[in-house]
Amino acid sequence: MLVSLLATGAYYFLETGFIYQVFYPIKHKATIEDHVFSDRAVVFSVSGPAGTFPVFEKELVVDPFTEVKTGDKQYFSVWVKDDEGIEKVSAKTKTDSEVFQFDLYLVEGDNKEGRWLGGWEVKDISPQKDYITDLTAYSKTGEITTVGNSWKSAER
Amino acid sequence: METKQIIKTLSFFGILFFAVLINPAESYGRTWVDAQGNVTLTNSPDSVVVVPAGTATAEKHSTIYNGNLTINAGVTLQLSQYSVFHFCSGYSITVNGYITVPAHDNRRIVKQCLPTSCGAGAYVDSYGRCWRAASIGANNNCTNVCTAAGATCVEFADASYNDDSNCSICKYFHPDWLACKTLGPNNPSYLPYFYNYLGSYKECTRRNDAPQYIATCGNTANQYTARLCVCSK
Numbered sequence: 293m294l295v296s297l298l299a300t301g302a303y304y305f306l307e308t309g310f311i312y313q314v315f316y317p318i319k320h321k322a323t324i325e326d327h328v329f330s331d332r333a334v335v336f337s338v339s340g341p342a343g344t345f346p347v348f349e350k351e352l353v354v355d356p357f358t359e360v361k362t363g364d365k366q367y368f369s370v371w372v373k374d375d376e377g378i379e380k381v382s383a384k385t386k387t388d389s390e391v392f393q394f395d396l397y398l399v400e401g402d403n404k405e406g407r408w409l410g411g412w413e414v415k416d417i418s419p420q421k422d423y424i425t426d427l428t429a430y431s432k433t434g435e436i437t438t439v440g441n442s443w444k445s446a447e448r
Numbered sequence: 449m450e451t452k453q454i455i456k457t458l459s460f461f462g463i464l465f466f467a468v469l470i471n472p473a474e475s476y477g478r479t480w481v482d483a484q485g486n487v488t489l490t491n492s493p494d495s496v497v498v499v500p501a502g503t504a505t506a507e508k509h510s511t512i513y514n515g516n517l518t519i520n521a522g523v524t525l526q527l528s529q530y531s532v533f534h535f536c537s538g539y540s541i542t543v544n545g546y547i548t549v550p551a552h553d554n555r556r557i558v559k560q561c562l563p564t565s566c567g568a569g570a571y572v573d574s575y576g577r578c579w580r581a582a583s584i585g586a587n588n589n590c591t592n593v594c595t596a597a598g599a600t601c602v603e604f605a606d607a608s609y610n611d612d613s614n615c616s617i618c619k620y621f622h623p624d625w626l627a628c629k630t631l632g633p634n635n636p637s638y639l640p641y642f643y644n645y646l647g648s649y650k651e652c653t654r655r656n657d658a659p660q661y662i663a664t665c666g667n668t669a670n671q672y673t674a675r676l677c678v679c680s681k
Contacts (some may be wrong), residue, residue, distance in 0.1 A: 310481065315642060317557075320498045334550055335550070336526070336548040336550055337548065337549045337550075338546060338547075338548050339543065339546065339547070339548075339549075340543065340545070340546045340547075341521070341546075342545050348546060352548055395664055422498070424494060424495060424496045425497050426496075437521075438495065438522055438524075439524050439545075439546040440495040440496035440523075440524040440526070440546075440549065441524070441526060441548065442494075442496045442498045442526055
């Protein structure tokens with residue numbers, strides 16, 4: 293256990309800056325860009341603080357949002373704006389016993405105002421339960437902002 | 449196995465250990481149905497506050513914030529699907545985090561208007577208060593709309609893409625225990641019936657051969673645009 297804890301610390305500093313990551317991302321950008329939203333997708337209007345950057349804006353799409361099942365490929369699409377440019381956008385989902393993280397890709401616009409899209413393969417969830425995915429945007433100047441989304445798993 | 453991979457594998461079990469100790473499950477969502485008084489939403493225990501009923505796919509219930517509402521940075525107030533959100537005028541709303549609204553439900557955001565003026569398009573609830581629909585379109589920003597209505601401004605993102613200004617699919621809200629009824633421009637019953645600050649409603653859809661109206665809302669330049677379908681059954 294001690295070795296594991298030490299390794300955790302090492303991984304924290306070496307790799308990510310986040311507490312923990314297990315990667316089950318949809319890795320290929322071409323796959324992401326080809327994604328067509330399903331009828332289980334839900335579009336959210338996003339309203340954030342005025343005058344602060346980076347800022348999520350316009351809309352957030354979660355696909356699927358309803359009846360999410362293990363094995364689903366779940367996508368998140370979000371618009372982000374920052375006058376100095378966005379460095380990256382990542383997503384983090386806390387499931388029953390783990391935390392999954394993946395990056396989103398810029399698929400529309402540019403890094404000053406663009407739509408970012410990414411996804412993961414859903415794992416480690418229970419039926420009829422709400423889960424939260426936090427989307428975090430990192431600006432080139434080191435500022436961050438986070439918008440969350442709560443989605444629900446299917447009955448079985 | 450290279451060193452980095454070994455570290456990664458070991459860290460998996462290490463963090464699992466921490467996860468069980470520090471963050472036991474069952475911490476998702478909270479229930480907000482009737483907030484009387486000032487409310488500040490923080491990111492503890494969750495970064496997302498879903499209203500109402502604590503689930504992202506709540507049934508058709510409504511939520512009232514009757515007081516100042518502050519959403520701290522790092523917090524998202526997420527309106528659930530099929531819900532109605534009321535924010536009472538005379539109070540402030542401070543958004544340092546985010547508000548997200550199911551786009552097709554944008555028109556369900558309503559706000560209380562001045563109680564002395566229940567004009568066309570307004571709805572009188574069981575307490576004698578006026579409620580007015582305030583779905584924000586592309587050319588009428590929230591500030592203008594709210595000024596015209598004498599209400600407190602709640603800024604939302606452009607919703608023009610989901611505003612059905614042609615009323616091609618026209619629905620309205622109605623108390624869920626009553627039959628749908630005939631509506632007109634001065635008789636909109638698309639807002640929920642309230643009792644003890646709680647409401648529940650259903651959607652009524654107009655008959656294909658029935659007349660329909662489009663509720664309009666003016667901005668400070670006296671420019672009136674379609675806001676909400678008002679249909680007759």
